[in-house]
Amino acid sequence: MNGALQELTGFRFCPRCGRATLQVDSVKSWRCGACGFRYFHNVAVAVALLLRVGDDLLFARRAHAPAAGLLDFPGGFVDPGESLEQALVRELEEELGMEIEPAALRYAFSGCNRYPFADVTYLTSDVFFLLELAERPPLECADDVAEAQWHPLDNIPWDQLAFPTVAHAVRRLLEDEQ
Numbered sequence: 001m002n003g004a005l006q007e008l009t010g011f012r013f014c015p016r017c018g019r020a021t022l023q024v025d026s027v028k029s030w031r032c033g034a035c036g037f038r039y040f041h042n043v044a045v046a047v048a049l050l051l052r053v054g055d056d057l058l059f060a061r062r063a064h065a066p067a068a069g070l071l072d073f074p075g076g077f078v079d080p081g082e083s084l085e086q087a088l089v090r091e092l093e094e095e096l097g098m099e100i101e102p103a104a105l106r107y108a109f110s111g112c113n114r115y116p117f118a119d120v121t122y123l124t125s126d127v128f129f130l131l132e133l134a135e136r137p138p139l140e141c142a143d144d145v146a147e148a149q150w151h152p153l154d155n156i157p158w159d160q161l162a163f164p165t166v167a168h169a170v171r172r173l174l175e176d177e178q
């Protein structure tokens, strides 16, 4: 597993003293053998929305890597100082021009994912929120979303899902239906 941390980050040099004495210290931490600097490659938290209108579920086709062109749920990484709900409300506004009342969001479940970006792989904790609306809201795609798509729960394009965590979430929703 220690080799795994090296693979995730590719770090070699200590960011404090600059020497090539950075060592994997635990499953998620680095330590510099020269100056004692420590760095934890902690899990990054991401939020996602499961928006249901009747039997349909909203997907956002990703515009950029990783998994460009594939279907994800709207959402993104939590910024410093944000609550999970605040992060999701911000992401929905940025990505889809959609205004959501934080109080309307219901926690659904969570999962974990790997998110490779610019030569560093982040291990994420994905937190899913559920929102049910009576009708489809107007959506205006921007930022990271190429297109918003609605798919009925009983006809999900499984081969187009961006991450295992997306498929996991859909399966959880289907289980809850039964």
Ligand SMILES: [Zn+2]
Binding pocket: 014, 015, 016, 017, 018, 019, 021, 032, 033, 034, 035, 036, 037
């Ligand atoms: Zn050092």
